[in-house]
Amino acid sequence: MLIFEQSRAGRQASAQAPLERADVSAIPEQFRRRRSAALPEVSEMQAVRHYTRLSRKNFSIDTQFYPLGSCTMKYNPRACNSLASLPGLLSRHPEAPESHSQGFMACLYDLQEILREVTGMKAVSLSPAAGAQGEFAGVAMIRAYHDARGDHERSEILVPDAAHGTNPATAVMCGYKVREIPTGADGDVDLEALQAVVGPHTAGIMLTNPSTLGVFDRKIEAIAKTVHDAGGLLYYDGANLNAILGKVRPGTMGFDVIHMNLHKTFSTPHGGGGPGAGPVGVSERLVPYLPVPMVAKSGDEYVWLTEEDCPESIGRLTAFAGNAGVLLRAYVYARMLGREGMPRVAEYSTLNANYMLKRLQAAGFDAAYPDRRATHEFIITLKRQAKELGVNTMDFAKRLLDYGFHAPTTYFPLLVPECLLIEPTETEDKETLDGFIQAMSDILAEAQSDPEQVRQAPHTLPVKRLDDVKAARELDLAWTPETT
Amino acid sequence: MLIFEQSRAGRQASAQAPLERADVSAIPEQFRRRRSAALPEVSEMQAVRHYTRLSRKNFSIDTQFYPLGSCTMKYNPRACNSLASLPGLLSRHPEAPESHSQGFMACLYDLQEILREVTGMKAVSLSPAAGAQGEFAGVAMIRAYHDARGDHERSEILVPDAAHGTNPATAVMCGYKVREIPTGADGDVDLEALQAVVGPHTAGIMLTNPSTLGVFDRKIEAIAKTVHDAGGLLYYDGANLNAILGKVRPGTMGFDVIHMNLHKTFSTPHGGGGPGAGPVGVSERLVPYLPVPMVAKSGDEYVWLTEEDCPESIGRLTAFAGNAGVLLRAYVYARMLGREGMPRVAEYSTLNANYMLKRLQAAGFDAAYPDRRATHEFIITLKRQAKELGVNTMDFAKRLLDYGFHAPTTYFPLLVPECLLIEPTETEDKETLDGFIQAMSDILAEAQSDPEQVRQAPHTLPVKRLDDVKAARELDLAWTPETT
């Protein structure tokens, strides 16, 4: 039942607003709304009960294993939430003067430094609001760099076919044409194909390494050389940084710019879709273009760097300093992890992924890249099962829900048919991984003995399988009094 | 699965404790434990996931209608929690000096005053930790009063047969014999029976008014006179204060001492069984005996009243000032309710109860006291149904769970056979009450068409009906490594 359907005229959570209604008649009538907005009218208890009950219809990290590949659904330490929510931090106005911001700015500064060190880049700006905005910042910097050099011929961004959809979409938002680079049979970028297209039109390449295929591109040095030699820059999509934290640095691999997804690698909560945070780090030559604001240290004081200080900056991408509260959570996480903890993240996430891969193979599933090490994630393809049993990846995914596991990422990357991209993360224990593997085996058995059971899944959730086609055809995007 | 069963040797939520282990070898070995306590060894995520999932196996006010008679399961405003948890309040040590306690003490003082006004008593002490401890304090004061007067013959406390079990148990803890007073057919105390037993042995009477039968005792003035004339005192069990808040005061009715259940009337959360708070209020003659500590005002300053200040006090009943955090929650609630809100509590809780009573009667259920007004709660008896259909109160209660409603109180008060004591409270809306009434009707229909369905209920909860006899016979009160 929708909250709107519980509404009764005149009902109110009365303590939540001023008890009296101030007079606004001085605002001329022409500007005032004629009818009150038709928001629900409910008591405090109704609202609390409704949204508490609703929450229980969600899977989440706090309740389930959630091996959603590329999304790094790891445990979000609760301290990050409470410490970022200290009253002094929550109540700070974004325009508060530096004199009243030193504590907050110290956190941002420290975080910039930590991210710099862990990525091996020259400088970091924290302000992009999510991975995709970090991508935008990165590619915009690449463009600003070429523009500043008068290098206006560079109109293309190269993107491997395994890339996340945000990569090509970002390139277009920055005014570039996108050229896709195929992947070789081993999962690495097809170096020859790359060499064939790279040239004076190449502004840069956007790479994820480890890639979304769950493998580390072994030819990364050659790729970097190829692109650099052609005058292009290398963009690192840091969504998979979790796999290599403390093991290898994008800066060392030769990247010029990187974005990080703090809601992945630095464990800020995913919040049902966000907020994230997508700081960017750059090599020496891109430093002038970093988005503002940033925090610098001048003597013992922290100072803001804004448009005035950084005239070549690509500027700001949100009104203030990005998702500041997310940055604070990431900072708390980074401090608890510390120098020792970072490599452990890579180690245990990689261990968990490789373990699952081998055990799933043993259980009869096909790895997309059976000859490769898994990184922190890996792909299995259900092509064979789909063909032989008529039970496809979506069916497996939905049936997993009945077993109490969130499904892995399905049908991505696009180039592997009927794929599941599985990312267990470092925070899950072996018993949980074993439980998932068992569930996969059980579903495989069901797919043989009772395929309809799998095809009709899920069976135990608040709703059965939903009709996406109807949703898109008969658009119903908002409740109105007529809906009920 | 128990948390113990998820334990693996060496696993840890590592950030939660000091990262290093301090040396304790200076403590002689004879005092040190030989083996570490066998607590579960789990990661932070395991603990969070386990207890998050476990919570979802509970019914609660935030998720369900919970008409548990006598318990006043009303909505607990969330502000009470956050404001009582302000860092300055949470971190205050109970032995902090008055100079660093004025803010906290102001809240207690104000709350004492509010409770005094609403009960019509002369003075209030907040310290008892729950209703039953408030009862203890009350009866101990009655005893201290008689003792101080050298009136040592008074050895009996009178308790109506409808009383809550804590009443007789309390009287015994205070060294009294208990004498039960029967209830008349109309639900009021049998005045003649009372007159017959009252006398020089009577220390006092413990009354709940409105009683746990869901009626207001109309002869309260006569009862008071009878007991007072015999030299006894009147104790008011304030568990049902919700029904009369701002409508009539126990002080006016002639009571000498009262306890209040702040976790009922003042909406502090029930917490799965507590903590509660059971402040006591007294008439003039019992003031010297009030339990300590209390807060007094001296000029502009708040000061503690302790044993030194109140030499005749029955003393303290907990180490510090009772359930202080609960008192703060009640205080916030009382301030939000205010003068205007208090009578509304009585009005709407009474309206809801009378509405449900009438509608349930119309649906074919028998009221225990059909000729009486319901107060904030009322009793229906399923005696007829039990006899005719072989479906008893417990079966109805369990089946209600399947309908998503917590069951009302069952089989209490003891004198009404097959009873349900139903208390909707003022915070529930009409649609919810209607839903409950509908469920009761549906169950009645089921009891006729498919009684086994009802007798086997619940069917949709995490477990089916539990074997209480086995629990008591084959006691298993703690997990040990052998349990699994």
Added chain:
Amino acid sequence: MLAAIGAQSIDELFDEIPASLRLSQLDAIPAALSEMEVGQLMGRRAQQDGQPVCFIGAGAYDHHIPAAVWQITTRGEYYTAYTPYQAEASQGTLQLLYEYQSMMVALTGMDVSNASLYDGASALAEAVLMAVRANRKSKSKRILMPKTVHPAYRRVVRNIVHNQEVELVELPYDPSGGHTDPSVLEAYAGEDIAALVIPQPNFFGVLEEVDALTDWAHANGALAIGVVNPLALSLLTPPGEWGEKGADICCGEGQPLGAPLSSGGPYFGFLCCKQSHVRQMPGRIIGRTEDLDGRVGYTLTLQAREQHIRRSKATSNICTNQGLMVTAATIHMALLGSEGLERAAAASYQNTSQLVSQLTAIEGVESLFQRPAFHERVIRLPAEAGSVLRSLAAHSLLGGLDLSRDYPELGDAILVCATEKRTAEEIDAYAQKLQRVIQLQGGVKCGLVPKE
């Protein structure tokens, strides 16, 4: 586990990384702290910044947030879920987002809403790009952008859209009214304009002639994009009812609906539009549908607009939304209802009016722009604004936003705001302190006519 993998050591699992690239140390990163230690560190830092009384608005407003909002929002089931890719396992988030969309539709008077963007400024950038795509009549990429739009928003829009060759034409404001006089549009009549941006209230708090502006846009083949404060909308005419036909797109900053100030984020941007433009709208959209048994359920829809499917042809590169903030906003709106929002808005309006009248009672302090305003106003000081604000800050009071960077022509002007949370005592204290500070600093500039 290594045995199952067939590896000797964890290190072996990294053997595909060229050895030359491998990292040995992370020296510059401090050693791990326990939760208690990091708690002490953060506690100190949070305390260090004090909690000054805030009279700044300027895009981020200190409103009361009911305690229930974040107690529910931080439940693990909302807090630690992700994008509802598996709809059946995410009905909590999905239904909530559908309710959110419905509430935004009710508030704005538009037909549809997405499930949020990053913030108000980036939402405006997306709205501009969307208008360019959606306006089939226009071949230009020219956007009329009043100078009364929040300066940071204008910068963000520029930074995001200039790579796609969108041209932003700045419209001046009326120096006495502080609004965009519809007559300035005459200069553009007949030109090919993709859209006109209309802030309400504008950056100065001033109310714009939204009806005239909207009608002008439509008469000239341009789309009208409203940039609105959602709390103000509880009292003000919703964009859907502006002028004859209503705005085509509206967006804004959702922060006043339950997001704490939190140094500027996370907030959320909202974006609503007419039904006809829904396919040009970027960001997640939730639709109501049915399951196999015909039961109502909710799911992500129109995904063909998004990068997962559309890749380089997507409406935007945006992938996340600000889901958690929208969760809070939805609960916030449910708790307040329109009555509560109206009361909060009215109290903010009243407090700001009261503040302005007390401040302008001080000699030399004047209120600029006499047009109707909402809960923000520009006042001009008889002393150097920056220095006055610094003195006030030293008394733990944030007196307003210095406008000299973005509007130097206004002289020592500051933008002040008093939400419903500001008490009469705080307002009195501000007036008193301001008087003292001006007296102390006034020696220099007192009597000078503020520079124009």
Added chain:
Amino acid sequence: MLAAIGAQSIDELFDEIPASLRLSQLDAIPAALSEMEVGQLMGRRAQQDGQPVCFIGAGAYDHHIPAAVWQITTRGEYYTAYTPYQAEASQGTLQLLYEYQSMMVALTGMDVSNASLYDGASALAEAVLMAVRANRKSKSKRILMPKTVHPAYRRVVRNIVHNQEVELVELPYDPSGGHTDPSVLEAYAGEDIAALVIPQPNFFGVLEEVDALTDWAHANGALAIGVVNPLALSLLTPPGEWGEKGADICCGEGQPLGAPLSSGGPYFGFLCCKQSHVRQMPGRIIGRTEDLDGRVGYTLTLQAREQHIRRSKATSNICTNQGLMVTAATIHMALLGSEGLERAAAASYQNTSQLVSQLTAIEGVESLFQRPAFHERVIRLPAEAGSVLRSLAAHSLLGGLDLSRDYPELGDAILVCATEKRTAEEIDAYAQKLQRVIQLQGGVKCGLVPKE
């Protein structure tokens, strides 16, 4: 709704209350405040008390509580449920309580635990009453109560048990060791004693000779009741292993397991005992059982002990437990495990030792009681204790508990405690401030031998 009832007005529903008793006004109660207003009020009051650095223990300890503990505990499903009368609808609370009981059994080495009582002091009162009932060999109601038991606990025990004619016999402490010398018991050998109370650590922080004391009790037909600090138990011999046969009953204050200081409550009392006494144990008890399908489930059990059923013959009148606090404690213990508890205990021990060594380095400050202690110690000052503590408090530092009321014979003695949360800087600051304060005040008493 009135129509369904058949009443004209709500007022009519109160017509059974004699009119003469009806109340018209509640004048002395202040008018309603909005959530925002009461928030401002509480905010001011909370701030007013400062947050002094705390070196007081004395029954309430400032330990680190993991952030997860209260974020989970305040989930509505725990926070707003009540006593699990309907077991099938309360498996969350019930299983958690069963886990709690199991953890307390692990920690104390006893056989069984109840599901908590109000606090440590009242738990000791219940333990004493329970011992009187349980000790079949003893006909007396005499209890030996060392003076090293927390003074407030001794008062509470007296206040609760004296109505049932239980006699409390006070045992003196050894003036040099600060413990109960087992030899003081010789005076009671052969007498009819129901129980001996044994604190560990005792109120002074000193460790008692628990083995000898327990064995004496058993040799003399008395039960041994341990009063223990549950965090200390992670390092110290559990009561179940004291002496030859272990204590019979043990109880204590659960606060160190996840309850914030919160002005003294809500905390929770725990109570454990040997299997043979379980039917004499008051309070809720949870048992593991099965459902109709043989699935494991949990339920309230042994209810025949309680007032709901037993009424005047119940083991106690207690009805609630401190369920929410136990929820927190269970999560706390699960998060820390024994390793974590041991580390927290050891760090507290170390900090207190460090504190004492720095304080006693100050001239005239001496540490009393040289026996092994846990995380609390008595020191004697060369100046009036109350006045020193007041001076320290003026510097936002709570220096310890003044012992002069309860132990005047110790002179200007204070009880100090430094948990794992006290930093080296805080300890240094205490030592420096104490030195200054003593210098300033020392003029008067300096050089005087403290009164004995």
